[in-house]
Amino acid sequence: MxxxxxxxxxxxxxxxxxxxxxxxxxxxxxxxxxxxxxxxxxxxxxxxxxxxxxxxxxxxxxxxxxxxxxxxxxxxxxxxxxxxxxxxxxxxxxxxxxxxxxxxxxxxxxxxxxxxxxxxxxxxxxxxxxxxxxxxxxxxxxxxxxxxxxxxxxxxxxxxxxxxxxxxxxxxxxxxxxxxxxxxxxxxxxxxxxxxxxxxxxxxxxxxxxxxxxxxxxxxxxxxxxxxAKRPMHFFGPIGVLSFLIGFVITLYLIFDKLASIANATPYRNVTDQPLFYLSLVAIILGTQLFLTGFIAELVSRNGSDRNKYHIEQVI
CATH class of the missing domain: 3.90.550.10 (Spore Coat Polysaccharide Biosynthesis Protein SpsA; Chain A)
Incomplete structure (x- = not known):
């Protein structure tokens, strides 16, 4: 037809x-x-x-x-x-x-x-x-x-x-x-x-x-x-790792800043009183969740019925 x-x-x-x-x-x-x-x-x-x-x-x-x-x-x-x-x-x-x-x-x-x-x-x-x-x-x-x-x-x-x-x-x-x-x-x-x-x-x-x-x-x-679809970790993983690293670096900065203040006997604020602390906390949690989402999605993808389904144009 x-x-x-x-x-x-x-x-x-x-x-x-x-x-x-x-x-x-x-x-x-x-x-x-x-x-x-x-x-x-x-x-x-x-x-x-x-x-x-x-x-x-x-x-x-x-x-x-x-x-x-x-x-x-x-x-x-x-x-x-x-x-x-x-x-x-x-x-x-x-x-x-x-x-x-x-x-x-x-x-x-x-x-x-x-x-x-x-x-x-x-x-x-x-x-x-x-x-x-x-x-x-x-x-x-x-x-x-x-x-x-x-x-x-x-x-x-x-x-x-x-x-x-x-x-x-x-x-x-x-x-x-x-x-x-x-x-x-x-x-x-x-x-x-x-x-x-x-x-x-x-x-x-x-x-x-x-x-x-x-x-x-x-x-x-x-x-x-x-x-x-066949590699979800490539989407969630980099974003999650980047977010986690940003939060981790901010946390290290806050810790070293407090230690420097103690060593120099200068006044300092509690870490939990600073907005950066909550920003780092959110970034670490979000990064961990995104990474785990990518990991779970990767497991689902690898166990899916179409995990190795590809469009083949020609076989000779």
Missing amino acids: DISVVVPLYNEEESLPELTAWIDRVMLQHGYLYEIILVDDGSTDRSWNAIVQLKEANPHITGIRFRRNYGKSAALNVGFAAAEGDVIITMDADLQDSPDEIPELYDRITNQGADLVSGWKQKRHDPLSKTIPTKLFNSVTRSMSGIHNLHDFNCGLKAYRKDVVKSIEVYGEMHRYIPVLAKWAGFSKIQEQIVKHYPRKYGTTKFGPGRFIKGFLDLASIFFVGKF
């Missing part, structure tokens, strides 16, 4: 007939062997009924229904597991992503050697309350991930080589960081394609300000797990 189109959706019953007909038209025009995987993320409207009807009319459609709303990442992860195409295309169900972009995305993967192609909605039809935070989010993500050639990490319209989606796990709000997950998994050929962005035609946006808070927390998680 050439292409699997994975569409996560939540309360998009009005858009689905038009979207699937549009995808079908593009596929037939280019002669692709394809499937459309519609993942209903616990919709409360008649989206599932629409999927059932579409499935009856088009055998290329597969429907997956969650019992409740789990989020876009969960829907994508299940869709990736079910996809059988050589190239996987993801797009939102709200008709803001254009299926007409599929042929070029497919060509970038199959003929130009890309592992992942992310869409860039250069001209957006969204309010400032969404576009300004998105620019900030993308800027921080570029800086932390080192993927400087992407302008829009969260664009729903993306294309993947099959190996990519079968090598990553998407959960939480991690769908925003799939390019980062792909990079950590060893897929470095990440490209960008300018795509058209259409105004929402039906329904209401599922965007909320709380998603950015969760998104940045997930970015921190990805950064830590990607770099230190």
Whole structure:
């Protein structure tokens, strides 16, 4: 099979007939062997009924229904597991992503050697309350991930080589960081394609300000797990040792200062009356705790089921 189109959706019953007909038209025009995987993320409207009807009319459609709303990442992860195409295309169900972009995305993967192609909605039809935070989010993500050639990490319209989606796990709000997950998994050929962005035609946006808070927390998680999952002591150890040494040096200073005052018969304050004493105490305790955290995390990592799980590209 050439292409699997994975569409996560939540309360998009009005858009689905038009979207699937549009995808079908593009596929037939280019002669692709394809499937459309519609993942209903616990919709409360008649989206599932629409999927059932579409499935009856088009055998290329597969429907997956969650019992409740789990989020876009969960829907994508299940869709990736079910996809059988050589190239996987993801797009939102709200008709803001254009299926007409599929042929070029497919060509970038199959003929130009890309592992992942992310869409860039250069001209957006969204309010400032969404576009300004998105620019900030993308800027921080570029800086932390080192993927400087992407302008829009969260664009729903993306294309993947099959190996990519079968090598990553998407959960939480991690769908925003799939390019980062792909990079950590060893897929470095990440490209960008300018795509058209259409105004929402039906329904209401599922965007909320709380998603950015969760998104940045997930970015921190990805950064830590990607770099230190198999060697957590390399993260906690140096910080803990540095904090302990700072506290220890301050303690030595206070002790020698008191001894010097006694030897010179000069007035001195009790060590416990000085703010530096409490600073050194906190530094020593914090350093010890961080070091022990790294040690325990190292034990957990070494006993984990995936401690020696690595992504192998080829065996000959």
